[in-house]
Amino acid sequence: MSVQASNKRQEEVGESQRGVLRPVEKRTITVAVAGNPNAGKSTLINAIAGTKLHVGNWPGVTVEKKEASFDYGGRRIKLVDLPGTYSLSPYTQEEIIARDYLVHERPDLIINVVDATNLERNLYLTVQLMELGIPVVMALNIYDEAEAKGYRIDVQGIEQMLGITVVPTSATRKSGLDELLQSVLATADDPAGHIPQQLNYGEDIEAAAQFMAESLHKSHPSLVDKYPKRWLLLKLMEGDGNLQKEVNIGQEALLDEALHHLKRAHGEDIEAVMADTRYSLASGLTREVLQKPELRKTELTEKIDRVVLNRFLGIPIFLAAMWITFKLTFDLSKPFSDWIGTMISGPFKRWAEALVGFIHAPDWTASLVTDGIISGVGNVLVFVPVIFAMMFFITFLEGSGYMARAAFVMDRAMHAIGLHGKSFIPMLLGFGCNVPAIYATRTLENQRDKTLTALLIPLMSCGARLPVYVVFIGAFFPSHAGTVLWSLYVMGIALAIMMGFIFKRTLFRGEAPMFIMELPPYRMPTFRSLMIHTWEKGKHFLIKAGTYILAFSVIAWFLLNLPWGVEHKKDSYLGQVGQVVAPALKPLGFGQWEAGSSLIAGLVAKEIVVGTMAEIYVKKDEDKKKEKPTFAEDLKEVGISFAKASKDSLANVVSTAGITSISADESAEKAAERNPLREELKKQYTPLGAYAFIVFVLLYIPCVVAIVAMVQELGSWKWFGVTFVYQMALAWGAAFIVYQGGRLLGLGG
Amino acid sequence: MNLAKLKPGEKGRITGIGAIGPLKRRLMDMGVLVGEEVKVIKVAPMGDPIEVFIKSYNLSLRKKEAEGIAVEVSE
Structure with a gap:
């Protein structure tokens, strides 16, 4: 086990130094499953892995960790379920676990479970996952419900704009699961061909990132190999406290210089600027690919909540x-x-x-x-x-x-x-x-x-x-x-x-x-x-x-x-x-x-x-x-x-x-x-x-x-x-x- | 005007977020951003927290947190 693990690490170090990902052949394909809470992630994993699922805890914390290893299409796939998160910011325990795993363990690919009925907010996480430079396969989950609502989603449009494979799934109906796993295999076989598109964060941010990349290359050359480059740049600019501590780059001249122009144009709060930018990418994409029916029906949830959360009935019903x-x-x-x-x-x-x-x-x-x-x-x-x-x-x-x-x-x-x-x-x-x-x-x-x-x-x-x-x-x-x-x-x-x-x-x-x-x-x-x-x-x-x-x-x-x-x-x-x-x-x-x-x-x-x-x-x-x-x-x-x-x-x-x-x-x-x-x-x-x-x-x-x-x-x-x-x-x-x-x-x- | 003062059914556009640190980041991650349209759906039976509709999903937050979100009433 440990020999394998260390081999894998060596391989990866080698890969990142050369900047090319080699196809995964005989070894286990490690797949991290990431997504928002309530996006049906657990149900999807249960539908795929079923009884092979193993529940434990993430090391050192009491957050549940679910894993499953199984054979599919002659290959061994290991699913690692990350805690459900809305973002990869460093504030909640769940987010820290998810990002540490993605950044330090470097899974072969990420399945991003996305709630098709709530595209925009879910894509906000997708945008962040794409920064990691790990191939992403999107499970466009709860697709049946979205269709029933009359949503029309241009799946190919998402694929083209993000440069990732998108598979509509319904975990509850067990549809799309085979296609999802097929895409996982196809992506794992050609990781270099499946690196997500580098989204354009706007002129100002890109210019600052470019500047940072050049100075980092000179001042901290080893860092660029240790972390996914784009993620490192964006997070440093964002003022991500955890990462700053990890790499020992705080409020140094390097950062100040890179952010100087950005701050002048957008104000001091770069973190807000970044969140805004990521959300505009998510909403822009949503506008492009999603067509909602003109008339919105009163949804079942609304009807139930009218009773269940009613001012007078709410408490008695709850009790x-x-x-x-x-x-x-x-x-x-x-x-x-x-x-x-x-x-x-x-x-x-x-x-x-x-x-x-x-x-x-x-x-x-x-x-x-x-x-x-x-x-x-x-x-x-x-x-x-x-x-x-x-x-x-x-x-x-x-x-x-x-x-x-x-x-x-x-x-x-x-x-x-x-x-x-x-x-x-x-x-x-x-x-x-x-x-x-x-x-x-x-x-x-x-x-x-x-x-x-x-x-x-x-x-x-x-x-x-x-x-x-x-x-x-x-x-x-x-x-x-x-x-x-x-x-x-x-x-x-x-x-x-x-x-x-x-x-x-x-x-x-x-x-x-x-x-x-x-x-x-x-x-x-x-x-x-x-x-x-x-x-x-x-x-x-x-x-x-x-x-x-x-x-x-x-x-x-x-x-x-x-x-x-x-x-x-x-x-x-x-x-x-x-x-x-x-x-x-x-x-x-x-x-x-x-x-x-x-x-x-x-x-x-x-x-x-x-x-x-x-x-x-x-x-x-x-x-x-x-x-x-x-x-x-x-x-x-x-x-x-x-x-x-x-x-x-x-x-x-x-x-x-x-x-x-x-x-x-x-x-x-x-x-x-x-x-x-x-x-x-x-x-x-x-x-x-x-x-x-x-x-x-x-x-x-x-x-x-x-x-x-x-x-x-x-x-x-x-x-x-x-x-x-x-x-x-x-x-x-x-x-x-x-x-x-x-x-x-x-x-x- | 802030979000906590809106009544159920009222809509507003977010003009500023007064929170700092983790609270601010969490709000941003949940789509509570300047310029966003927000509608108050419900107040909990005991008067707090409130439920709002934002970015086409339903979010609940305490009034104390909503007080830090400046809005201008729309419509």
């Missing part, structure tokens, strides 16, 4: 859409998650036990395998259905164009706490489960928005915290259950708003990112594209997060069970740690070591707090007495319960219109079985201490899976550090205020 998304994401996936959970802790554990018993492994090994590793695998797998469901609906919202509307409707409210309109959906998903919610922050383009949103998500009370509340509320506040439960959710939201304000003024000080967003036309995403995306992103989670989660689960097992053979849980490492932290929790009203140990165990998953307490407080022995089912019975059980899960999932979709929350009901049922625990809790805690405890459970750091998700999405452990510190402080502070404040008010202690 309804969000509610349906939420319900579908969690109700659809829950039966499968439950099924996986039951299967792992039931049949699979029994099989593993049998296997370990068969090889006469010592007791502790058996426990490590079943309670540590298999439970850990279970911990990962139960998230799979919900992650897949979330990815599916988020991809749908984005692909259909509604996500932009959601941001438009909610921005005012979210902006008030320093967030972006698009932050609303991840925050909302947080009430179901923080993990998919954190993954959903990838819909936010700006790193600051994304980080801040992810930091606040853990304050949304997730479904796993509910069982803890239910047990404590059932034991201490049965007559005010609703109010107490409600108070916790509201407290989470209120503290998120407060933390939003605090973060906005401390860690995230400075200009809030801009909100300049296209509202694309509504389009129906293809089912194939949805499935591919969902699958690839889900797989990414499984592999990346799975490894960490498994490791944490094994560590948790060690804590819970070692030293091996302790009679009392108090003597296990977990019990010992519980005793260590207990004094710190005393002012909060729950200074028992049991509370501390349960909270630590709850890091694996918050609902485990209840399980651990039950284990510590209530001796159970019923498990041992049960007769073990046979292998065949187990197998049958796996199948039957999967069928039931599928049925429940479907039923949940149908009943989404209903008000009842299935998850809450079920947890309540489970909790009712834990009556002995309730009795024990009543002896151990005061009502005030109990309330402080559940407040602490609401606010303290999220489970390890959420932590892994956060580290993975934000690309560094630093933000986990921030979360850890602020959430611990918040949890301790809030519980302290509740307990001590309550005592002062005479609510008993």
